[in-house]
Amino acid sequence: MAIEPGRRPLRASDADREEVVEQLREAAAEGRLDMEELDERLGLALSAKTVDQLPPLVEDLIPAEAIAGAGEPLVIKGGMHGQTRAGEWKVPPRIVAQGGMGGVKLDFTRTVVRHKVVEVEADGGAGCVVLVVPEGWGVDLDGVHGGIGGAWNKTKGERLPGTPLLRVTGSGGMGGVYVRNPGRLQRRKLRRALEQ
Template identity: 80%
Template sequence: MSTDPARRPLRASDADREAVVEQLREAAAEGRLDMEELDERLGLALSAKTVAELPPLIEDLVPEEEVVGAGEPLVIKGGMNGQSRAGAWKVPTRIVVEGGMGGVKLDFTRTGVRHRVIDVEVNAGAGGVVVIVPEGWGVDLDSVHGGMGGAWNKTKGERLPGTPLVRVTGSGGMGGVYVRNPGRMQRRKLRRELEG
């Protein structure tokens, strides 16, 4: 048996399995899976031992990309007073953010994103840019020039199968780029809403 960590299969956690189960149930509710297919895939998801077993169960259910506005990016400018996108807003595959003096906040915690990758190009300016993503989403800040404010990924845990990757490029400027998961109060509020 190989002892090379790079070749060792990563064991699936309950959270990994539940993320896929949720997507399968949503697909069935939308009519993209019949009940027989749902039962079969749910059984495979719940019995998966490794993370690698999970993506094939949902690959044909997640569109490569959903084009919003004929391919035009969503442009958000912070200006003097700042701007925010939160709640159930429609997320395109490309977002251009100019922080300005007031800054910009992008909150993805209540969005129904189906793209695999969301490209966010930032010019954080003096106000900075804050990006809030659900736990389990992927974040890539490798192509951000930190500038004076820096670029900070404060998210926890690894990316779960089937979840989006937020790929950030551009400059942190003076205000910086800060990516995090929802805070404790926001998580409580989301939990209460789900329990309804």
């Protein structure tokens, strides 16, 4: 993670550290780390003060197929009329959402995510960027500059084990960046879809 000149590194949260600890334990179970390496890296992960100290601990443990899938980000532009991505769609590890005039809405409620962290670079523009996530997902908006529209996390509850972390960076612009859980009507539609 590159730190811009004059900008201090972001402090690591317990969730950030725990995510790396989980990756290290998985790597040891798969035989990619011996017990001595595991102990050393666990100690470094648990004592990490900033998020930039964490990636080097797992960089050499990422499987080749994950690196191949982490190439170009999915770019969604709101333009004049807006864009929505909903239903069943494949979530890549990196997304760029540019609100433009019409805004962008990304609905993750019916997706299957194979990544522990999904990085979203959001620019609210004059519209806005709305991210709808299932309850229990982790959300990190610390990397978003609010701008005029602000950055709002309206999700409920804490992150559940095994769920993805949505790490959002960028700017709220004029329209803002909003992360929320599905509303009552949307939850009802989801239940009906699952019953069929």
